Amino acid sequence: MSKITEALQKAAKEREERLRQQQEDKVPPPSKEVPSQSINKKGPPRALPTVPLSPPSITGLDPHLVTYFEPHSPASEQYRLIRTNIQSLNAKNSPHTLVISSSTYGEGKTITAINLAIIMAQDINKPILLIDGDIWKPQVYQYLNLTPKAGLADFLTDNISLESILLPTKINNLTVLPGSKAVSNPSSLLESAKMKHLLTEIKSRFEYIIIDTAPVLAVTDAGIIARETDGVLLVIKANATKREVIQRAQSVLAETKAEILGYVLTHVEHPIPDFIYRHL
Numbered sequence: 001m002s003k004i005t006e007a008l009q010k011a012a013k014e015r016e017e018r019l020r021q022q023q024e025d026k027v028p029p030p031s032k033e034v035p036s037q038s039i040n041k042k043g044p045p046r047a048l049p050t051v052p053l054s055p056p057s058i059t060g061l062d063p064h065l066v067t068y069f070e071p072h073s074p075a076s077e078q079y080r081l082i083r084t085n086i087q088s089l090n091a092k093n094s095p096h097t098l099v100i101s102s103s104t105y106g107e108g109k110t111i112t113a114i115n116l117a118i119i120m121a122q123d124i125n126k127p128i129l130l131i132d133g134d135i136w137k138p139q140v141y142q143y144l145n146l147t148p149k150a151g152l153a154d155f156l157t158d159n160i161s162l163e164s165i166l167l168p169t170k171i172n173n174l175t176v177l178p179g180s181k182a183v184s185n186p187s188s189l190l191e192s193a194k195m196k197h198l199l200t201e202i203k204s205r206f207e208y209i210i211i212d213t214a215p216v217l218a219v220t221d222a223g224i225i226a227r228e229t230d231g232v233l234l235v236i237k238a239n240a241t242k243r244e245v246i247q248r249a250q251s252v253l254a255e256t257k258a259e260i261l262g263y264v265l266t267h268v269e270h271p272i273p274d275f276i277y278r279h280l
């Protein structure tokens with residue numbers, strides 16, 4: 001396990017323990033109206049990473065969802081940077097429907113998609129939709145500890161309403177369209193007229209749509225969906241994904257005429273400075 005993963009898991013455990021302790025002791029959480037930093041009479045609030053004022057009300061979330069647990073941490077700032085870069089990509093017609101993919105499994109697509117969706121929901125006061133478009137290995141619901149009754153593949157194969165699969169989350173402004181495994185022909189489902197119709201419908205309802213997908217080199221899904229969107233963010237696992245593998249993924253996407261908007265490097269190992277440890 002990497003140092004960052006260990007630190008995040010330790011921090012999440014400690015936070016849950018603090019929350020449990022707080023509930024047992026019936027100590028009221030700090031008031032939202034009076035943030036604890038501004039009580040500091042010695043000077044202005046310090047720009048240090050802080051534990052969120054509202055303690056996490058959803059337990060069982062994956063500790064890698066730093067944008068939820070530590071919205072002002074340096075890691076969350078990196079997701080914020082991705083958000084601002086996306087928003088400033090094209091001033092007149094900036095991308096609003098984004099596919100998150102990578103060359104292979106395990107590179108951090110789903111974690112990136114969720115963190116980006118959370119940061120957008122927190123920072124942009126408009127409805128954001130996160131779609132789990134990986135119908136081979138849907139995992140968004142696990143990372144967010146959701147219990148969907150049905151998902152994307154069910155919607156595309158059965159006669160169920162869109163409303164019945166849209167899940168509100170406890171994160172303000174964030175809705176999830178969960179994934180479900182397709183029994184047969186997963187890729188052709190994504191090419192169906194119903195999928196196109198779905199995207200048209202949700203584009204009119206949500207400000208930003210983030211779509212997590214299966215890896216580019218495993219199946220054709222990412223390219224198929226990307227054609228109907230504004231482009232792809234390609235996730236790359238640092239010190240793991242080989243240059244030739246990335247190049248193959250790039251050419252597969254180019255063949256499907258999907259535009260690569262940018263790249264996200266994950267699993268970056270660097271020592272965590274002391275002051276961050278103090279606030280984890």
Ligand SMILES: Nc1ncnc2c1ncn2[C@@H]1O[C@H](COP(=O)(O)OP(=O)(O)O)[C@@H](O)[C@H]1O
Pocket residue numbers: 004005064102104105106107108109110111112139265266267268
């Ligand atoms: N940015 C990251 N930094 C460190 N570890 C990460 C990061 N993103 C994901 N991981 C780790 O990699 C695992 C796989 O991530 P996931 O997003 O499920 O990959 P994918 O969707 O590409 O298959 C996660 O369980 C987590 O342990």
Ligand SMILES: [Mg+2]
Pocket residue numbers: 109110111134137139212
């Ligand atoms: Mg995934």
